[in-house]
Amino acid sequence: MSIALQLARYLSVRRSLGYELRTDERVLRRFTRFAEQEGAAHIDTALFLRWDASLAPAGTATRSARLGKVRLFAQWLNGIDPAHEVPPRGLLRDRSRRSHPHIYSESDITAIIATAKTLSSVYGLRGLTCSTLFGLIAVTGLRISEALALDDDDLDAESGVLSVRRGKLGKERLILLDPTVMAQLVAYAAERDRLLGRAAPAFFVTENGTRMTDCSARYNFAHVCQRIGMRADQRHCRHGRGPRIHDLRHTFAVRTMINWYRTGKDPAREMIRLTTYLGHANPADTFWYLEAAPELLALAMARATSGSGEADQ
16 A cells, blocks of 8 residues: 555544644645655655755754654554654754653552652651652643642542642643542541641641652652662762653553543543643643554554454555
8 A cells, every 4th residue: 555545544543533633634745745756665764854855944843843743654654564664753853842751651650659658758758748749640640730739728538629729821620539549648648747747738748848849859750760770870869861750641641542442432522521631721732642652543543444444445
């Protein structure tokens, strides 16, 4: 099957995820027309570079955006036919490009929380606070700033609702928590108060009773990752490079959508709920998380072609 015909299937699959893809389609159709003119049966890095060189001069952000669209298409094709080569991510430099998220496995998250519990402090509150904080972000997808801004009054144990009052751009939202998550938060608050007394109003606090800061949370997360081998050891308390605390949010979004496919839910309909749950103003912001997991495209392909006969067209 030609690259152009594969593109039609690819766009159909991604649109089943809820993507509009007007820009993607325009860019990729130009690319596939060039590939046909070149007589190319497969995508490779050299083909992309020749196409890029044939276009009118553009800024690095535009060129990098084109690369990203071709790379995602090539990843999908490579899953069908390994003869297709995926151009490397750093082929064109774009300083404005978002960091590529790390998607944690369940065992990664378990290790992070378990190791965080062992962080030492005078009252033992450092390990208690960090493990609960990291666990909450992992199971709700909260931004680190939103979690750290929580106050005791934001937790309604009776209704099982968490109020996020300080979301991005000042937006508020309510999150319904699983009873097991609520139980963990209630237990944390009780132990925190036993150790320090009433620690109002902040929910997540240090052993001094003050609200945990963003800097402290990120340092402790980096330290935990170093201890379990997810970051290289550093001297002088440096964080080093590696998976970030914010990647717990990315992981939550990706795992949620994968679960939709596995349980037979309609991703296009559920996407609006996830966008609201995560506190995004634009569904495109949610879609970006999901591009981090090629597994989603495989699941979408299976859903789109099963019983439809599309795969044979």
